[in-house]
Amino acid sequence: RDGRGGRQTQRRPRDVSAPEVFTENFYLMHRKCQAARYKVHMPGCECPKISSHRLLLKNAPLPQGGRKEEQVIGGDREVIEGGLSHGNGSNDNDAMPSPKDMLDGLVVLPDIKRANAIYLCLGTEMERLSKSSQERLEAELKLKSEVFSTKSENVNSSEDYKSTAAQIVFKMSCAICLLRCEPNGFVCVSSPSVRSVEMARDMARRRATEKKANDRNLHPDHCDYICVLP
Secondary structure, eight states: OOOOOOOOOOOOOOOOOEEEEEEHHHHHHHHHOSSSSEEEOOOTOOOOOHHHHHHHHHHHOTTTTTTOOOOETTTEEOOOOTTSSSSSOOOOGGGGGOOGHHHOSEEEEEESSSSSSSEEEEEOOOHTTTTTTHHHHHHHHHHHHHHHHHHHHHHHSSSSHHHHHOOOEEEEOOHHHHTTTTTOOOOOOOOSOOOHHHHHHHHHHHHHHHHHHHTTTOOOOOOOOOOOOO
16 A cells, blocks of 8 residues: 555556567468557658667567567568678677668558557568659559558468458558658549549638648648639
8 A cells, every 4th residue: 555545556567568570471470469450651761759669679589599589570580680790600880781771662551559469561672762753653553552452462371360351441641751752642532422532622712711720730741722623
């Protein structure tokens, strides 16, 4: 009991374990974390959540003997690079990747406080995305294919999971870091009802005007120009 006669409570230890990194089979990652929302981050971004998870990977404990443990990533056994030594028993910091180099690729992070699993899209490194708009588009299409491809190709052989695969529902959106990299864009909303489109247009214009009048910032992916075409 505490000094005021109340019942003494103990805080639960904070989970500081490194998240599991999946590089294929997004639905296995989703099955592990069961998040309802996901955010896609730029390669090497410095968003607070990515930075904290990158630090956890860097500081992952080294097993006895100085060798890294194998970890199942996306169904295959791979070695986590992180901040661990490179298998020779030494702990040479020069041989380790810097924290900023880790998670170099489009990262899908569960939109929760502490993720136990994250998804890294291979072949979408910052060096590639910085070359041209075409490279960025191809990287986004690659991630789209890996995440939203046919569920039967992404689930494992577990029959109970196959039976629920069709019911999997989650929302995925871009993090702020990804929205800022490509300021220009075009979105077309098609509808058989002109009235419904005009209502959406008027609503969007009204909200933008209200925010500007109250000195509030618009969302990074807001539309600068909204119109209705016949």
